[in-house]
Amino acid sequence: xxxxxxxxxxxxxENVQDESAATWYEDGLQFKCTQCGNCCTGAxxxxxxxxxxxxxxxxxxxxxxxxxxxxHTRPVRGRVSLTEFANGDCTFFDPRGRGCTIYPAxxxxxxxxxxxxxxxxxxxxxxxxxxxxxxxxxxxxxxLDDIEIRRSxxxx
Ligand code: SF4
Ligand code: SF4
Numbered sequence: 001x002x003x004x005x006x007x008x009x010x011x012x013x014e015n016v017q018d019e020s021a022a023t024w025y026e027d028g029l030q031f032k033c034t035q036c037g038n039c040c041t042g043a044x045x046x047x048x049x050x051x052x053x054x055x056x057x058x059x060x061x062x063x064x065x066x067x068x069x070x071x072h073t074r075p076v077r078g079r080v081s082l083t084e085f086a087n088g089d090c091t092f093f094d095p096r097g098r099g100c101t102i103y104p105a106x107x108x109x110x111x112x113x114x115x116x117x118x119x120x121x122x123x124x125x126x127x128x129x130x131x132x133x134x135x136x137x138x139x140x141x142x143x144l145d146d147i148e149i150r151r152s153x154x155x156x
Contacts, residue, residue, distance in 0.1 A: 024123045025147060031114065032139020038132050039113055040093040040100060046081040047090060048154070049073060053107045054080075057092075060105035082107070108154045115147050116156035 049057075054073065058065040072091050074083050083091045092102045100106055114136045119129050130136050142150075 023144065025120065025126070026144050028141055028143045029115075029126070029136075029147060030138055030140065031135050031142055033135045035098060036134055037093065037095075037098045038134075039110075041087075041089045041095075044084060044088055046076050046079075047107055047109050049080055049082055049107045049109075053105075056105045057102050057107075060102055109156060112150045112153045112156070115142070115150035116154075117151055118156055120147070120151055 054068055055065055057072070058068045061068070072083050073080050075081075085091060089095060090100075092100055092106075094101050100110070114126075114129055114133055119125055119136075126136065
């Protein structure tokens with residue numbers, strides 16, 4: 001999680017403004033994963049992982065943590081990301097079953113999609129992800145409280 005994601009000190013005036021400001025998604029949003037696999041495949045990207053998450057993956061797969069580091073992670077801009085195959089698929093994605101092979105131990109970045117800060121800045125930002133993620137805007141109701149919990153887990 002980025003250092004910039006934590007709560008920042010603010011003045012009383014700012015607090016009053018924040019409390020009165022309406023959030024565009026205050027009535028909640030809809031989301032249900034269709035298991036299409038789009039977010040685990042395709043264009044190159046990063047899936048940030050920390051030591052705790054790498055350890056959790058190793059334990060889930062019952063493999064040495066060194067093997068997970070070597071086979072499934074890579075350094076990116078001073079941080080650690082999961083690795084992709086040449087076609088852009090995450091190395092934990094099963095192309096035949098179209099699913100995540102570490103689903104119960106998947107990283108925070110995967111758990112919280114699509115409720116990322118970058119997707120929630122405006123309604124337009126949210127709408128723009130619907131083309132790639134058919135689950136966004138459909139299915140289960142997600143309340144404002146649940147959205148805020150998910151978006152606070154990692155700064156994306
Ligand atoms: S793109 Fe959306 S619907 Fe498709 S697998 Fe990812 S979260 Fe699920
Ligand atoms: S860890 Fe699983 S959910 Fe996350 S990108 Fe890889 S296959 Fe997808």
